[in-house]
Amino acid sequence: MRTHTVDRLAAFVLGLEGLAVAALVGWQIWALAVGDTGSVQSAVALMVLTAVGAVAVLAFAVATWRGLSWGRSGGVVTQLLILAVALGAVTGAYASPTTGLALAIPGLIALVLLLFAVRAAGRQARGPASE
Template sequence: MRTRGATRTATVVLVLEAIGTVALAAWQVVALTSGDTESVVSAVALIVLTIVGAAALAAFAAATWRELSWGRSGGIVAQLLILAIALGATTGAYAHPLIGAALAVPGVVGLAALILAVRRAARTRADEEDARDADRR
C-alpha cells in the first residue's frame, strides 16, 4: 500500500495529537497525586476520558495510514473538536491567545490534510469503479 503526502501528513498530525493527549493525561495524574485537585472522582474521570481520547486519536491515525474511511472521518471530527477548544482558549474567561494558536495550527493542518486525503480516496475509488466497469464490457 502506497500512501500519499496528505495521508502521511494527516497520520503524523493524528499521532502527534495522540502523544500530546497522553502527555496531558500524565500531567493530570501528577496533579492528582500531588493533591492539586478539588475532587478526586472528577479528576479520575477526566484522566480516563483523556486516555480514551488518546486511544481514539491513535486508532484514527492507524486507520488513516491504512486508508480506511472511518479513520479519516474520525480524524476530521477530532480536528473540529480541537479547533473548538482552540477558540475557547482564545475567548474564554482565562483567555490565552498563544495557547489557542498552539492548538489551532495543528488542528488546521490536520483538517486540511484529512480533507485532501478524502478527496484523493474518492478519486481513486471512482477510477477503480470505472476500470471495473470497463472490464465488464
C-alpha cells in the first residue's frame, strides 16, 4: 500500500506523543525510586498502564507510517482522549491552562493530520481516477 506525506507526518507526530508517554513512564519510575509516591501498589499499577499506553501509541505510529487503517483509527481515538484530558486540565478546581494547551496543540495537529490521512487512504482505495 502506498503511503502519502500526510501519513508520514501523522505517524511522526504520533511517534513523538508515544515517546512523551514513554518519558512519563521514566518519570514515574524515578518518583517510585526516590519514594515520592503515596502507595507503591498504585504507583506500580499506574506505571504499567502508562507503559501499555506508550506501546499502543507507538504501535499506532508504526501502523500509520505503513499505511494501515487500524493505526489511523487508533491514532484518532488517542487524539480524542488527549483532547478530553486537555479540556479537563483547563477546567475545574485545579485548572492549568498551560498544561491544557501543551496537550491540546499537538493533539489537534495530530488529529487534523490523521483525518487528512484517512481521506487520502479513501481516495486511494477508490482507485487512481479519484487521486
